[in-house]
Amino acid sequence: MNMSSTTPRKAAIYLRISLDREMDGLAIERQREQCETLAAYRQWEVVETYVDQSKSATDRTKVRPAYDQMVADYKAGAFDAIICYDLDRLTRQPRQLEDWIDASVFRGLALVTANGDADLSTDGGRVYARIKAAIARGEMERKGARQSAAQLQRAKQGRAPKGMRPFGYTVNGDVIPDEAEAVRAIYRLFTGTDRRESLRSLARGLSGTELIDGLKPRPKHSYVVSVERANRRLAEGKDPRPTKPNGEWSPSTVLGILRNPRYAQMSTYTPKKAQPDGGRRRTWRAQILRDDAGEPIRGQWDAIVDDETWWRAQSILDDTERITNTSGSTKRKHLGSGLYRCGICGAKVTGAPRGYRCAQHVERDDDGTVVVPSLMRSGAQIDSFVIGLIAERLRRPDALRKESLTDQNTATSGVAAAISEQRARILRAQHDYDEEIIEGRDLKRIRDAAEDRIAQLEAERRLSGQAAELAPVLGADDPSEAFLNASLAVQRRVIDALVTVKLLPQPRGKKGFNPDSVVIEWR
Known part of the structure; x- marks a missing residue:
């Protein structure tokens, strides 16, 4: 200088x-x-x-x-x-x-x-x-470590985390009745069995720009919270801070509600080191804090939705084939899009203007030029064939009926306990191995058997979770007729629950539909 x-x-x-x-x-x-x-x-x-x-x-x-x-x-x-x-x-x-x-x-x-x-x-x-x-x-860094330890301790104790209150709860975890009812409506409408609302349509329903049965318009949550803070300051004799403007709900806010495990009474915690670059959050599922047996730690607050509803919402959100468009409709135009599989590579087929195709592989000539997709099938005849097979199967006496659905619902609570038992078995075997009570081969044998059983139990839990969705068809007096009259979304769920459909290429030189080109694998 x-x-x-x-x-x-x-x-x-x-x-x-x-x-x-x-x-x-x-x-x-x-x-x-x-x-x-x-x-x-x-x-x-x-x-x-x-x-x-x-x-x-x-x-x-x-x-x-x-x-x-x-x-x-x-x-x-x-x-x-x-x-x-x-x-x-x-x-x-x-x-x-x-x-x-x-x-x-x-x-x-x-x-x-x-x-x-x-x-x-x-x-x-x-x-x-x-x-x-x-x-x-x-x-x-030392301050951050102390804060992280305190947050983890609160989460392990099932106490409500500090910070901005989520929609439906107070800061200390008490349920706000009218907001909780809106949360239940969001989950119910998003996971509906007949018609599902999209994130955008739910946001419009909350904003009042679209009328949706069962969902009342509400002020924006960030606006409500800022008004509450301003009122608290006034009560303390302080000047209120400026409140955030009220406005329309955003689809991302609705997504946050559907992803938040706290609504199912699950305690959450995410270390800062686990966050990717840019500060973006990991999936909510990864934030669920679990005990030594792998089960979610329950919070010291009341659940607004049950576990099955929350997990069903995650399954829908995780579906990479789920349509999200500006019209607000998540209904598919093709029965088998994202459901049927390619008989060559096993990938899910996608809907094409006149049917289905697999985009995973193509046929090429000697110089590598794409000639024609390896799988391109017309859809109408395939869909009619699959629907006919499912309807015929549902006419049989051994098809799933109300009794089986009831049995599944009754057994749901027992499945969770059985999974916990198998996870505890793995932990005990690991402890015995650390104490040199058993050999490594014994640990592997016990762990493999327990993990296989856990996989079976998880499949049972998924099936029981589908019971409510399939009830309009499988629980009807005439399941076959109910299936034929059901919406496209319900028909897709029934097909997904009962069979795996694989499409083979149409034999060259042959005209007309060949039933042998559609492979049906019953579950």
Whole structure:
């Protein structure tokens, strides 16, 4: 820094506070006053002041708009000096600090702090800045570890996590009746057996822009929470903060409700290290906290939906073939799209304008040019053939009836206990192996047998979960007639529950439908 230059430096002032609870700006103003005093002492011209209020510099994934603008303006040559109250106001990231040090060393940037602790124009100042940044980083990591341990402890105890309350619950986990009813309606309409509402249509129903039976319009949840906070501040004699604007519900908010295991009374916890780059959340399912036997830890709050409803919603959301379009309809146009399988490679076929095709492989000529897809079948005759077989099967005395559905529902609770027993068996065998009571081959034998049994039990649980969906057909007095008159969605579920349909290529040179080209594997 050349203090003898007759041309004063052009300086930028950067002000930041991590959390301004009162939002009165007083903390920022105190920083501003001292930074401007230092600029006047150094006879620098302040060309811009950048302010990030209630913005953290600890988390590198957090966006600091004013900071990002300051970086861009510096690169554009808008100023050649930066003043901040303290170095940790500018950054808590050692990588960012090194960028500013490089700018100081190689481009002549002057960076000073109002508290006099840092001056990057000197080698001593740079050493001090690096040490301070490393210490601040260490303190942040220790604080994060303490907070994570406390959050994990709360989750293991089944206590409600801190933070913004979810729709349907208070902060301490008490159920809010009217909101809970809306949550149940969302799950019921999304997992319906006859007609399913999409995320977009549910959002429109909550917003009141579309009328949906059983779902009442409501104010946006973020707006309700901000009003509650403002009212609490008023009750405490404080000035209320600005409330967030009310508006239309978004499909992503509805998705968050459907994905949240807390509605099924499951405790959740996600370590920060488990989050991928960008801070995006993992799936809600991965956040379920489990005990030593692998079972979900139950929260100290009442469930709004039962386990089967929640898992059924996850199954629908996980379906990669699920249609999500702007019309709000999730109904398919083809009976076997995403359901039938290619008889060559086993992949699920997709709907084509006139039938079905497998996009996993194609036939090519000698030079590699695509000639024709290996599987391209017309759909009408195949669908009629499959529907006829299913209807005929449902006319038989041994077809699934009401009694079997009742038995499945009765056995559901026993399946979960049996799965827990098998997982406990694996843990006991692992313990015996660690204590050198059994050999490694014994551990493998016990574990393989238990895992096979768990797989069988999980299949039974899935089938019992399908019972409610299949009840309109399989529980009818005449299942065959009910199947023939059912909607496309219900017919698909019945087919999926009873058979695997594989399509083989149509034999070349033969016209007309060949039943042998459709392989039916009964479950």
